[in-house]
C-alpha cells in the first residue's frame with residue numbers, strides 16, 4: 001500500500017504517469033483531468049484557472065474527507081507506513097496568487113462601472129456603511145460568466161488575505177478559492193483582534209450590524225481549528241456569543257466549549273431573529289442582556305424555587 005493506492009481507491013479513473021497522478025478536480029469539478037498529485041513533493045494542484053487549489057497531500061485529505069489534522073495523519077498512515085512530512089505541513093497557502101483578482105469597492109473612481117454601482121447599492125441597502133466597505137476592504141468582481149460577485153475578503157491574524165466569500169446580487173454564496181475549508185477561517189479577525197471582548201456571530205452582515213469587535217465564524221458552529229485560534233489570542237479574550245435566533249442550541253454548544261477556558265456570555269435572540277435585522281438595538285442588547293452560563297442556571301433555580 002502506498003499513497004498512490006489512496007488516490008487510486010478514491011479516483012478510479014485517474015491517469016498515472018511518472019511521479020504524477022491526474023484526475024478530475026474534486027473541488028471545482030472542472031471537466032478534464034486538471035488535478036495533479038505530485039508524489040515526490042507530496043503536493044496537489046488544480047490547473048483550472050478559476051480554481052487553482054494548491055495544497056499539500058495532508059491538507060488535501062483534510063479538505064476532501066473533512067478530517068482534522070490528526071485524523072488525516074492516521075488516514076494517510078493506513079496507506080503509507082513511513083513518510084516524512086514536508087516541513088511546512090501546517091501552513092495553508094495564503095492567497096497571494098489570488099490577490100488582485102477582485103476590485104476594492106472603496107478604491108474605484110467615478111464614474112463607477114455598473115457592476116460596482118450595483119454592488120455598492122446592494123451593500124448600502126443592507127445598511128453597510130461606506131466606512132465599513134473601506135475598513136473591511138469589500139470588493140467586487142465579474143466571474144467567468146460575467147456575473148457580479150460582491151467580495152468579502154477574509155484575512156488571517158497577520159492581515160494576510162486567505163480567502164473571500166463572494167455573493168451574487170441574488171444571494172448565492174460561495175467561498176473562494178473553491179475547496180478551501182472555511183472552518184479554518186473567520187470574517188473580520190483582522191479588526192476584531194483589537195478588542196478585549198469579542199462577539200462571535202455567524203456571517204459578514206452580522207459583523208457589520210454588531211460592530212468592530214464582532215467576529216464571523218462563517219456558520220453556526222465553531223470548528224476545532226477556530227477554537228484553537230481563539231484560545232491562542234494573546235492576551236486572553238472574553239467572548240459573547242450572538243447567533244441567529246434559530247441557533248440557540250448551537251450557541252450553547254459554543255458557550256460550553258469555550259467557557260472551560262475563557263469568560264463567555266451568550267445573548268439569546270428570539271427565534272427567527274437575525275442579529276443583522278435588529279441592527280439598531282443589537283449593541284445595547286448585547287450589553288444589557290447577554291448572560292453567563294452561571295446566570296442561566298441561577299435563574300432556572302429561582303424559577304423552580306418560586
Ligand SMILES: [Zn+2]
Pocket residue numbers: 025026027028029030034035046047048051052053
Ligand atoms: Zn479545481
